[in-house]
Ligand SMILES: Nc1ncnc2c1ncn2[C@@H]1O[C@H](COP(=O)(O)OP(=O)(O)OP(=O)(O)O)[C@@H](O)[C@H]1O
C-alpha cells in the first residue's frame with residue numbers, strides 16, 4: 387500500500403505547488419509510481435506546472451467530488467508527456483473553471499468521498515506515493531488531508547506572518563496525530579546562515595527542518611511554467627528536492643501504515 391504525503395502552509399504563496407510538483411516529478415524520475423493531487427479547489431493551479439494550464443479536462447477532482455465520475459476518470463497519466471524513463475506520474479487536477487469552483491464552494495460535497503478518492507486512486511494505480519497539494523490556511527480539504535496523511539511537510543518563509551501561521555498548522559498536526567511532520571523553510575535569501583536558520587526553527591517549534599530552500603531567481607523566472615528538477619536536474623534546487631524525497635523514503639518505509 388502506498389503512502390500519502392501532504393504539502394501545506396498556513397500562509398499563501400510559500401511555494402507549496404512548486405515544491406509538490408517538483409517532488410512528485412523527482413520521485414517519478416527515481417522510478418516511483420506517483421500520484422499528485424490538487425486539493426486546492428478554491429484556487430487550483432498544480433496542473434499548470436505540468437504544462438496543462440491551457441487544457442480543458444473532461445473530468446477533474448471537482449467532478450469526482452460531485453459524484454459525476456470515478457476518481458480514475460479524473461486522473462491523467464502524464465508519464466509519456468513528461469518523457470519519464472523510469473517511474474510513472476498521474477495527475478489529479480482540480481478545475482480552473484469559474485462555474486465549477488463556485489458550484490462546489492456553494493453546494494459542498496461529502497468529505498468522506500475525498501478520503502475514499504485518496505484510497506481508490508492509490509489502489510487503482512498501485513501508487514508508491516500520493517502527493518497532495520493544499521489550499522493555504524485550514525479548510526475542510528486540508529483538515530482531511532492532514533488527518534489522513536502519513537507524512538506532512540509544512541512550508542514556511544522567514545516572515546513573521548508565516549511564523550505565527552506555522553505554529554497553528556503544527557499544533558493541528560500534533561492534535562491529529564500525524565505520524566511524521568517536517569518543516570521546510572523556503573525562499574531564504576542568501577544573506578542568511580542556513581544552518582542557523584534550521585537550528586533556530588527546530589528550537590522554536592520542536593519539529594525537524596527537512597530542508598532550507600534558497601530564494602532562487604530561476605524559479606521566479608520559470609514562473610510555474612515548468613518543473614525545474616526536470617528541465618535543470620543539476621540546479622541546486624534539485625538537492626533540496628532530493629532531501630525531501632529521501633525524507634519520504636526513509637521515514638515511510640519504516641513507519642507503520644494507519
Ligand atoms: N525557493 C523559491 N525561490 C524563488 N521563488 C520561489 C521559490 N519557491 C517558490 N517560488 C515562487 O513563488 C511563487 C508561488 O509559488 P507556489 O505557487 O508554488 O506557492 P503556493 O504556496 O502553492 O501558493 P498558493 O498558496 O497560492 O497555492 C511562484 O512564482 C514560484 O515560482
Ligand SMILES: [Mg+2]
Nearest residue numbers: 402403426431
Ligand atoms: Mg498552490
